[in-house]
Amino acid sequence: MKNPNLLVVPFPVQGHVNPFMNFSQKMVEHGCKISFVNTDVSHKRVMSSVGKQESLEESATIKLVSIPDGLEADDDRSDLGKLCDSIVSTMPSMLEKLIEDIHVNGGDRITCIVADVIMGWALEVGRKLGIKGIFFCTASAAMFALKYNIPKLIQDGIIDSNGFPITKGTFQISPSMPSMETEAIWWSNVYNPTTEKKIFKYLVHCMQNSNLAKWCICNTTYELEPSTLSCVPKLLPVGPLLRSYDNTNVTARSLGQFWEEDHSCIDWLNQQPRSSVLYVAFGSFTLFDQNRFNELALGLDLINRPFLWVVRQDNKMAFPNEFLGSKGKIVGWTPQLKVLNHPSIACFLSHCGWNSIIEGLYSGVPFLCWPYFTDQFRNRNYICNELKVGLGLNSDENGLVSRWEIKKKLDRLTSDEQIRTRSLELKETVMNNIAEGGGSSENVGRLLSWLKS
Template identity: 50%
Template sequence: MSPMPHFLVIPFPVLGHVNPLMQFSQVLAKHGCKVTFLNTEYSQKRMAASSSEQHNNNNENPINIVTLPDGLSDDNDRSKPVEFVQSVRATMPEKLPKLIEEVNNNNGNEESKISCIVVSMTMGWALEVGHKLGIKGAVMFPGSATSNASLDCAERLIHDGIIDSETGLPTKNQEIQLSPSMPMMDPAHLPWMTTLGKSFFAPMLKEVETLRRFGQWWLCNTTYELEPGALSISPKFLPIGPLLPDDQSTSTSSFWQEDQTCLDWLDRQPPQSVIYVSFGSLAVMDPNQFRELALGLDLLDKPFLWVIRPSNTNKHNNNYVLPEGFKGDKGKIISWAPQRKVLNHPSMACFVSHCGWNSTIEGVYSGVPFLCWPFFGDQFQDKAYICDVWKIGMGFDKDENGLITREEIKKKVEKLLGDEEIRQSSLKWKEIAMNNIAEGGQSSENLHKFINWAKE
């Protein structure tokens, strides 16, 4: 029997990429694969500082963590995405071959050398480095299969005159459909329409070409049933989700300390009573909107768990000031949550979410209904799936000033909690997700197929 493959996993160093790729690494390790996880030195410091378990390579942790510099000093601002991407690309590629050589030498024998490199978006250069060294390559996207499909179709959208070839911006106001079995989408919500800005569109097209050329598989944290139309776009797309490592795993990948006290607090709440509010690792809220949210949670008169995360720069808290008159006596406010444990807690009633894909897939697997509050890019498309396709949630309506008012928050939460069809639909999709990763399920079989391919 041939030895199990050795994967080198390289995420782009932001939490929305590091987290799912670490989960993927834990799943590979659970299947007996050898895994080396490459973090930047800065990311590793943040993860170690946030975790009570220091991220060392102890016997309990099957994942070997290695680091390279990202080209910036600790004091540099990493929240400017274009500059950050440029620094990573200018620094890491030339150092990677030596690191691979060191990892292989440390493993001693030929059979346990790195056999496959897995990267996330913007790290395609590593697949090119691996290709020159005779190492296979695959891509693990932290977004939905629909995001993958959008990236894969970018050239076609340019050719059809739907988006501008230089900026990626829509050429006119119209809805589009990437394939007949996919929901309609607004080109203004394509995945590159985020904080990266239009100057990043041309490099992104080049990145997609690199990933196509050197990535044999584009692994997706999804299932066939969730996004059948998107998965039909390319034979490279392989759904292996939802990615759920053991909760007992010693490897965490958060940049902030998870507040475990919220689990004891949840234990004291009635079943299906708690409103969980979290907007992920990047979204920033306008102060007036923050005020309405706080006062809306008060109006509800229900228990709530609200994540108000620290700043992304790790130097100071975001300037969120709880408004005058906010009581908050029914709720608990924390800076970061052990989200999968929270969503799977019996006290959960609903999830007020930004609809980032990691949160979306975790919510689906937990069977918790959503209230959708997207901020940018593909989060709007994820909301369309949640509300219109899977029918497991609702959206909010904004007033004439573009605000989601406290009254709207109260109204929608109460409406959602009274909707038995949405609750039943949520439980149905939870069962579908669980069946996929059970032994013999489609995602589980696809993962075996991928591991066997890496072995060859």
């Protein structure tokens, strides 16, 4: 038979596009073809980033296509409630038309839709067109279990019908799973109640389609989340899903990035002593106010060690007048996995997005945790309390993480040999999963057998 032709549909933010692209490239290595569906806005950003590097011809096995998200060009896409409303009212019909166009124009027929858990409506489109489906959770298995168990959370009185926690404290989805804080209910810590209600309603709609998926895959491993994976037997761990830096084709390596990567940081890291550099990166969504930005900048001066700080091009904050930054390098975007694997990196000051956690664990790097929103608070607790490979930064009475707190926790982290040892042990465990015979590698094999059957 012909090789499978997968249509992949990530949620239109960098933190979801990245693991989808890593998964797509892994599938291509096994003979699959990919139609990668971004929104028009995300597609434009990806093409702009790639266009500055080289031609896309060598990446022909991953065909980049796009459909509108329904918002106007100047609408605020960081308003997740507005974005979710627009996606669900616009994109299903557009996706159906795209698939029909692919089929009519003589392209290989789509054999399977791989839909982001929070683009679950795409599987409804697949059912209508007779195309089988896979669910892909780009967050942790624990977050999938949380979404999957929304009806139970309502029934047990943990959340109300709008998704808001009824009481503060801890709860358990299952007796065999670790307890979670109510702040782990990520859709209720985003912005404001109106937006949160919209996100919850959208989420419930997407999760209703989980029964349409033959497989649900997740960027995790058995060893990282054993109890959670035993509670959700349908969930198949295929992580860590990572970019390949062995590929000589720069475009294939950078495909899916919303910003052009600054590779000069690697030359700079080459000049720094081993295990000396604090790497600071807060992902694609975190927004600082001026006070927090000032404290971070002045904290980096205070630590008196080299730092590599990612300040995105869309940052609107001004550097404080007192900021020297003489020991550091500031860049707009990095090849993060390559940075984290560099021998000069000592630790990672992170917002605790799941991709960053997976990349940090794979690299054996301890974490300083400063979550921003959604699942990042639960991820911080997981890193600090369950895996014990990091320390959390605490806010003062004004809700501010001070420069002194940054210095104090960094000093503690870098002098703690036990954390460093645990980080390196976890690195080996995580790496073994994608080696031949590893758990995730075997699961990818099962997935491919099903796709090709």
